[in-house]
Amino acid sequence: MPKILIVGGGYAGFYTAWKLEKWLRNGEAEVTVVDPLPYMTYQPFLPEIASGSIEPRHAVVALRRHLKKTTIIAGKVEKITHADKTVTIHPNIGEDYEVEYDTIVVTAGSVSRTFPIPGVADEAIGLKTIEEAVAIRDRILTNFDKASQLPEGPERDRLLTFVVVGGGFAGIEIFAEIRSFASALLDSYPELAFEDTHFHLIEAMGRIMPEVSLKTAGWVIKNLAERGAQIHLDTQLKSAVGGVVELSTGESFESDTIVWTAGVMASPMLKNTDLPIEERGRLRLQADLRVVGDDGIVPDAWGAGDVSAVPDLSGGGVGGFCVPNAQHAVRQGKQLAKNIVAELRGEDVKDYFHKNAGAVAGLGLGVGAFQSGKIGITGFPAWVMHRGYHGLAMPSWERKIRVIGNWAFNLVLGRDIASLEARVHPRAAFEEFASRPRPAAPAAAAPAAPAVGAGTPGPAGAPVPVGGAVSKE
Known part of the structure; x- marks a missing residue:
């Protein structure tokens, strides 16, 4: 064949x-x-x-x-x-x-696709694989856990500052989704306030989402601003060394979560x-x-x-x-x-x-944006269209049922907020408490060799001192 x-x-x-x-x-x-x-x-x-x-x-x-x-x-x-x-x-x-x-x-x-910007290869994470998406989710949850135990200050600000680089569809969707996620998490963290969270999207062009009209893109920017998320247009990332984000505008801040979606x-x-x-x-x-x-x-x-x-x-x-x-x-x-x-x-x-036929984006629970020709739809109707389209586009009925069922359960029960970041080192707990063999007892010291005559070779073949004296140790 x-x-x-x-x-x-x-x-x-x-x-x-x-x-x-x-x-x-x-x-x-x-x-x-x-x-x-x-x-x-x-x-x-x-x-x-x-x-x-x-x-x-x-x-x-x-x-x-x-x-x-x-x-x-x-x-x-x-x-x-x-x-x-x-x-x-x-x-x-x-x-x-x-x-x-x-x-x-x-x-x-x-x-x-990345550029040789200092710190990006060491600090940022992409959004091309399932593993990256899971890591972002767990990082957000873990950072909330840590921040809830800290007083106000630079260390807590760094944990609760989230940065996305790239204002295309992928960048805007992840930016809006994690903003929505963080807002929902605050109900479970009374130690933290909305003002403690900081969201920045960095886009080198003068607009976001080139697939939609300027009017729709403007609505998205306004909606995100009302939700406490800042978009930096005509701005380039200059450095991310050590998690210190430096922008071409001169602005600088620290972040523990930098997501790269710039192409x-x-x-x-x-x-x-x-x-x-x-x-x-x-x-x-x-x-x-x-x-x-x-x-x-x-x-x-x-x-x-x-x-x-x-x-x-x-x-x-x-x-x-x-x-x-x-x-x-x-x-x-x-x-x-x-x-x-x-x-x-x-x-x-x-x-x-x-x-x-058009482009549709999910911007967090209950918020979306759709564009087809000159027709632009925003808000809840666009969010329903987004979920309907992608729910049906998922390959195989087995997967469709799982995804749509997941959405239905979340609607009733809410999102699961357990971080599984410990999965990165799954043997840590086992290794900590596992019994290990006792170290072997040190071998007994060998007895001293008897005195030998002058000039007689010792055990290693070397002559010993005249008189047959044996040194004491």
Whole structure:
């Protein structure tokens, strides 16, 4: 059978494999997905995970549970040599090895794009993975616990100062969600007041959320200001060394939680491939999702998602390409599966086309923003639209039920506010109290050697002093 190898199990990779399982006939092709993680993360839910509105495991889709006919390899693709149709895999355990394929699908996704700002690599945390969202949630809860035991002063201010860098959709959503989360936590911490919490969003441009109108963006800024959150426009982060945030405006303050959401870039894995890459480091594709080089289509090579430069035929993309978001990645994965099946059967492939129907953001419980063309909706109706859209967009009914059920229980019971930051060192308690073998008793001292004659070699072969005297110790 033809061997189809999918590099990456994110949105595009998962949906490609999922739909191939549905549309391929038995024995028509063999599909393999390579990813170091055993699950796909639904990233639009990361802000709500960080704010305690969604159980983390409900926002991931286990590959092995939902890809029944697909071979799953837990590891990273380190190199693609399409000339030989081989990939080098670095497994999660064991030595590197090569795998051959007939058709390759590159859906390796993206990583956080950072700049060489002092302190960012050491102090900040991104928002691309489920682990990062959980860590942000636990950091907020742990900091509230610590701050409640401290008097007013710089140490408490640092614990209760939260900074987000980047004013795009991801930045605004996480900023608004954790502001909402912190406000709700105050009911459980009578030692703290609303004025003790400080929220700062830093955006280098003169506006936030370029996907929405200026009117809608202005409403979001005003709403957040009324909730005690400050947005710094036309401002750059100059340094974050030691948690001391220094801005281009000259303002400075300390923070124990710095979240970086200032853009993404294609997976660096593409540096180790002979497939054509464009100037921004993305895989070069044509509209039907086939890889294309200077000499035309590269046979048996496809791509989709954030790792690829996919032409946006609707005319709404930045620079003529689809923006890197879940909305495109999911739809590209579905179209990609259809095209692969069509090519296997000698049928025509179709171009990917999706006209953006709008953008919707959740800004904390009961608050949202929606934009479609000139139509902007804000407040509670937009929040309902946000939850409705993403609740239905979550892959599989099993996951939909878990997420929507989570929301329903939270509506009645409230958010869970237990920090599990101790999970980072899960053996700490066991190690502290575990019994250990007693140290071995010291060996008895060896008896002194008897006197020997002059010039007779001692135990080490060296002559001893004349007279046979033995030194005392």
